[in-house]
Amino acid sequence: MAVGNQGLDGPDLSRMYNSPTKRMREKAIIGSLGIAALISLLTTASIVIVLVSESIPFFREVSLTEFFNPFAEWQPLFTPVQFGVWELIAGTMNVVLWSLVIAVPIGLGSAIYLSEYAHPRTRSILKPLLEALASVPTVVYAYFALTFVTLDVLRPLLGDQISVFNSLGASIVMAVMLIPTIASISEDAMAAVPRELREGAYGLGSTRLEVASRVVFPAALSGIIASILLAIARVVGETMIVAVAAGSTPNLTLNPLETVQTMTGFMLQVGLGDAARGSVEYRSLFAVGLTLFLMTMIFNVTANWFVRRFREVYV
Amino acid sequence: MAALPGAAADIRELQATGSVARRQRISRLSRYLLLAMSLLGVLALVGLGIDTIINGWSRLSLDFFTNYPSRFPDQAGLRSSLIGSIWVLGLVIVVVVPVAIGTAIWIEEFAPQNFFLEIVKLNLSNLAGVPSIIYGVLGLAVFVRFLGFGSSILAGSLTLFLMILPMTVIASQEAIRQVPVSTRQGSLALGATKWETVWSHVLPGALPGMITGVILAIARAAGETAALIMIGAFTFIAFDNTSINDDFTTMPIQVYNWTVRPQEGFRQNAAAGIIVLMTVVLSFNFAAAILRERFRND
Numbered sequence: 001m002a003v004g005n006q007g008l009d010g011p012d013l014s015r016m017y018n019s020p021t022k023r024m025r026e027k028a029i030i031g032s033l034g035i036a037a038l039i040s041l042l043t044t045a046s047i048v049i050v051l052v053s054e055s056i057p058f059f060r061e062v063s064l065t066e067f068f069n070p071f072a073e074w075q076p077l078f079t080p081v082q083f084g085v086w087e088l089i090a091g092t093m094n095v096v097l098w099s100l101v102i103a104v105p106i107g108l109g110s111a112i113y114l115s116e117y118a119h120p121r122t123r124s125i126l127k128p129l130l131e132a133l134a135s136v137p138t139v140v141y142a143y144f145a146l147t148f149v150t151l152d153v154l155r156p157l158l159g160d161q162i163s164v165f166n167s168l169g170a171s172i173v174m175a176v177m178l179i180p181t182i183a184s185i186s187e188d189a190m191a192a193v194p195r196e197l198r199e200g201a202y203g204l205g206s207t208r209l210e211v212a213s214r215v216v217f218p219a220a221l222s223g224i225i226a227s228i229l230l231a232i233a234r235v236v237g238e239t240m241i242v243a244v245a246a247g248s249t250p251n252l253t254l255n256p257l258e259t260v261q262t263m264t265g266f267m268l269q270v271g272l273g274d275a276a277r278g279s280v281e282y283r284s285l286f287a288v289g290l291t292l293f294l295m296t297m298i299f300n301v302t303a304n305w306f307v308r309r310f311r312e313v314y315v
Numbered sequence: 316m317a318a319l320p321g322a323a324a325d326i327r328e329l330q331a332t333g334s335v336a337r338r339q340r341i342s343r344l345s346r347y348l349l350l351a352m353s354l355l356g357v358l359a360l361v362g363l364g365i366d367t368i369i370n371g372w373s374r375l376s377l378d379f380f381t382n383y384p385s386r387f388p389d390q391a392g393l394r395s396s397l398i399g400s401i402w403v404l405g406l407v408i409v410v411v412v413p414v415a416i417g418t419a420i421w422i423e424e425f426a427p428q429n430f431f432l433e434i435v436k437l438n439l440s441n442l443a444g445v446p447s448i449i450y451g452v453l454g455l456a457v458f459v460r461f462l463g464f465g466s467s468i469l470a471g472s473l474t475l476f477l478m479i480l481p482m483t484v485i486a487s488q489e490a491i492r493q494v495p496v497s498t499r500q501g502s503l504a505l506g507a508t509k510w511e512t513v514w515s516h517v518l519p520g521a522l523p524g525m526i527t528g529v530i531l532a533i534a535r536a537a538g539e540t541a542a543l544i545m546i547g548a549f550t551f552i553a554f555d556n557t558s559i560n561d562d563f564t565t566m567p568i569q570v571y572n573w574t575v576r577p578q579e580g581f582r583q584n585a586a587a588g589i590i591v592l593m594t595v596v597l598s599f600n601f602a603a604a605i606l607r608e609r610f611r612n613d
Contacts, residue, residue, distance in 0.1 A: 018508055026510045030425050036417030037426070037435055040484065043477050044438050047449060050456040109352030117346050118353075128604070129357045135531075135600050137538025139567040140363070140589050143574045147582060148366050179356040205335075207342030230444070237446025239541035244574060264448050264541070271451065271545040289452045293445065300444035 051293055054286035061280050067287065074250035074266070076281035083284060085291060087250040091167075091260035092295075095242055096235045098171035098256045099178060104228060106175065107182025111224075114183065115190035116212040127184075134180040138240040145173035145245035161257055165247030168256035174241055178231045185230065189223020189310050190216050222313070226306035233299035236292065239264040263292045367593070371586025379587060383553040384569065388580025393588060395552040396569035399468070400537065402556050403565055406472035407536055408529070411483055414476075416518075416525055419487030424513050443481035450478040451545025459546050466547030469559040474542050479532035486528025487521070494520040523610035527603045534599035538592065540567040566592050 018026075059067070062083045066072055072084025110130060114123050150169035154162050162168065193216050201215045217224070247259035248269055261269075270285040331339055382392025426432045454474030464470040494517050502512040543549075543565055549572070552564045570592060573585035 022508065026508050029510050030421070033417045033421035033425060036414045037421045039414055040418060040439055040442060040480060041435060043453075043480070044442060046457055047445065047453050050453055051449075054456065106352050106355050109349050110356060113346075113349035113353045117349055126353055126357070129360065130353070132597070132600070133356055133360055135534060135596060136360075136363070137540070137567055137592060137596060139538065139540040139571050139574070140367075140593065143570065143585050143589060144363050144366070146574060147370075148362070176356065176359040183353075183356075207338050209342035209345040210338070212345075233444055237448065239446070239448045240571065243541075244571070264446065267448055267452070268541055268544060271455070271541075271547075272549055273547075285452065289449060293449050296444060296446055297441065300441060304440060
């Protein structure tokens with residue numbers, strides 16, 4: 001497997017030449033390295049334990065059927081108190097939908113340009129610039145979504161048709177954040193497509209666009225799907241952009257002009273101190289967190305499966 | 316060439332006509348369309364930069380760095396959040412470096428090749444995809460409540476440490492794999508123990524790659540907001556932190572605080588805060604890029 005281990009296999013010469021104390025010290029060091037490695041396992045275990053154990057008291061008060069009742073609203077603070085999580089999931093899906101509608105074409109267009117068209121020198125400038133988008137802190141994007149995109153562009157353009165806090169502004173900025181995710185993973189997949197496939201198509205008289213769209217694109221499809229799934233997982237888990245720009249009113253709609261609250265938006269609201277400790281709405285934090293954790297897990301695991309697939313086929 | 320009078324005509328006939336010409340034209344046009352699409356992302360980055368500089372530049376003064384937060388926008392500053400960020404990130408570095416490097420060395424050099432190792436690796440790649448707010452919930456339940464650290468620098472640092480651990484380990488693993496097997500074999504053949512080999516040959520070779528990974532991870536931690544808000548760092552701090560048990564706030568949280576206030580003056584403060592935050596984050600990234608470039612061929 002790992003290259004390193006090969007070098008350390010074979011007869012252990014140190015056993016013949018080193019004193020017992022030195023070998024003891026050696027064992028202690030290796031043991032403590034193993035303990036360090038356990039921390040990551042403990043982290044996962046604690047996440048699951050915390051989310052599940054704190055959700056159990058919540059689900060004693062609010063039944064699973066109410067939680068997943070598609071007609072119930074998410075209304076933890078006003079009477080009648082209702083915990084219909086679909087309203088928060090719908091908010092998340094609203095932002096997922098519109099940010100992907102924007103980010104997928106741009107991200108894939110960038111990937112195709114970088115992999116199939118760009119001169120190496122153009123590529124060496126363009127790629128780091130696009131990747132810089134991934135290093136921008138999300139609170140900066142959040143500021144940008146609220147002040148520039150919504151207040152300076154969308155409101156003057158659409159007037160009162162669009163709420164001050166709306167899904168569109170959040171989605172546009174979210175899309176900018178997603179461009180490097182989609183572009184760089186898709187580009188890796190396209191770069192892994194063997195040269196022979198391209199040259200075969202050129203030999204048959206295809207143009208560059210035809211090679212890119214009918215040969216490289218389908219051949220890289222599993223990597224492209226992986227990049228989109230990872231992008232979805234990022235949107236589902238992203239907090240600051242939606243909390244600042246999309247609003248804090250749960251709303252069962254896919255209309256981008258309206259205010260929505262996402263799962264993460266609600267969690268942050270609780271974190272800001274809006275709910276009293278030990279109350280049902282405070283415990284709902286963990287139930288929503290568990291739902292969020294499972295959703296991102298499903299998207300990430302599926303994406304990793306697709307990534308392994310394109311690596312197996314071509315690399 | 317004059318001996319072949321038909322040649323010129325032949326070449327002209329090779330010019331595509333009809334549907335082939337159309338396909339070629341479309342293909343040529345697609346280059347500009349795709350270039351334009353790739354530039355959209357860059358344009359957004361530039362737009363973001365210009366917008367924040369226009370809004371925030373006038374607020375950048377020495378007072379902005381030395382003033383505590385205030386309810387008057389023109390008197391509010393970054394002092395406590397800047398100090399909080401330095402404390403938190405300093406502690407994160409102290410904790411994450413040994414644990415991440417230790418984990419990576421164990422996985423790459425010492426772990427028995429079995430099912431357990433596969434679980435450890437799979438777990439790391441899944442942890443890397445867990446949203447930061449979930450780490451915040453974990454920190455709230457474990458560090459703030461269960462271990463009783465409160466909303467302190469210690470709790471914040473440990474939360475961020477867990478958040479960036481997976482990406483730091485993965486980067487360190489890649490750096491270790493770059494060290495050639497022959498280096499290890501040479502050292503072992505001379506009678507060094509496994510640990511001596513790792514310590515004096517593998518680690519020095521992998522160090523630049525590891526440092527690059529740590530710097531990038533710290534840049535992420537420096538901009539993290541949601542996880543720290545969850546553990547209760549969204550507070551008004553008007554003193555300088557002196558211990559890891561202090562309550563704290565950080566720069567991104569201060570920026571968030573100013574962003575969500577309705578008054579125009581706070582928007583300017585948020586923009587000025589973003590200029591400072593982006594300068595820090597981008598210089599971390601720049602340092603990592605230079606380091607990676609310099610040691611690429613070694």
